[in-house]
Amino acid sequence: TPVIELTNVSKVYVSENVETHALTNINLSIYKGDYVAISGPSGCGKSTLLSLMGLLDDISSGSYKIEGVDTQSLDADTLAELRNLHIGFIFQSFNLIDELSVFDNVALPLIYREQPLSQSDITQRVNRALSQVEIDHRANHKPNQLSGGQQQRVAIARALAGEPSILLVDEPTGNLDSKNGDAVMAILASLNEQGTTICMVTHDPRYAGYAKQQVKLLDGEVLQTQSEVNDSDNV
Ligand code: ADP
Ligand code: ADP
Numbered sequence: 001t002p003v004i005e006l007t008n009v010s011k012v013y014v015s016e017n018v019e020t021h022a023l024t025n026i027n028l029s030i031y032k033g034d035y036v037a038i039s040g041p042s043g044c045g046k047s048t049l050l051s052l053m054g055l056l057d058d059i060s061s062g063s064y065k066i067e068g069v070d071t072q073s074l075d076a077d078t079l080a081e082l083r084n085l086h087i088g089f090i091f092q093s094f095n096l097i098d099e100l101s102v103f104d105n106v107a108l109p110l111i112y113r114e115q116p117l118s119q120s121d122i123t124q125r126v127n128r129a130l131s132q133v134e135i136d137h138r139a140n141h142k143p144n145q146l147s148g149g150q151q152q153r154v155a156i157a158r159a160l161a162g163e164p165s166i167l168l169v170d171e172p173t174g175n176l177d178s179k180n181g182d183a184v185m186a187i188l189a190s191l192n193e194q195g196t197t198i199c200m201v202t203h204d205p206r207y208a209g210y211a212k213q214q215v216k217l218l219d220g221e222v223l224q225t226q227s228e229v230n231d232s233d234n235v
Pocket of ligand 2: 144145146148149150
């Protein structure tokens with residue numbers, strides 16, 4: 001079963017009687033262990049695709065399954081549950097809370113989970129996530145005592161601590177200089193080598209190259225898909 005399976009997915013935004021066809025007939029399957037980069041110029045539908053995959057917005061037509069579960073006609077609570085269970089988000093902005101330590105920032109979503117975890121489970125998960133991104137030595141620092149690259153690693157740890165089925169990553173290097181950007185990309189690549197499934201959206205072809213599979217969008221349609229093994233196969 002694919003982690004994520006989109007079949008003929010379209011998204012149409014309607015505002016003030018104007019229709020925008022943001023995505024048209026997208027077919028995309030992401031399997032455990034994949035690292036997919038979705039790239040394309042501004043306005044091609046990258047953010048829309050990520051928000052559909054992250055259950056932040058509804059598809060207009062087609063079918064979207066996550067871990068084999070059809071997401072159509074589920075109520076908001078069930079969608080929120082699926083999102084918490086399966087999705088880890090990483091954004092361009094780190095969205096860390098300045099008043100909390102690194103440790104507490106990573107622990108916070110675990111504390112507010114539907115199914116409560118024991119304190120020792122939380123501690124274990126947070127420490128493991130912090131070492132996965134090599135920031136455990138800064139657990140007691142506040143976010144503003146860290147470099148941008150370190151803050152993004154904390155944000156990655158926060159996503160990992162939820163033990164999601166997939167990391168959805170949106171322009172992770174957008175706020176970073178190239179040195180810190182490269183370091184964050186290296187961390188994502190090493191997480192993927194250890195088995196983490198990743199789908200990343202970027203307009204930067206250089207960073208897309210870190211992924212194992214490439215999906216190129218143009219005007220809301222898949223222009224090309226490519227993996228390391230197969231040179232090219234069109235969806
Ligand atoms: P990208 O992330 O590749 O820049 P987007 O997914 O943000 O592209 O946008 C795809 C298209 O959908 C664009 O034409 C954009 O203007 C439009 N769009 C995005 N969000 C909305 C919205 N909330 N309402 C109306 N149109 C939208
Ligand atoms: P990295 O270790 O990710 O390459 P830097 O070389 O930018 O990060 O930072 C080295 C050290 O300086 C870090 O351990 C960090 O704690 C500290 N530091 C970096 N930037 C800032 C900042 N803007 N404010 C406070 N401390 C910082």
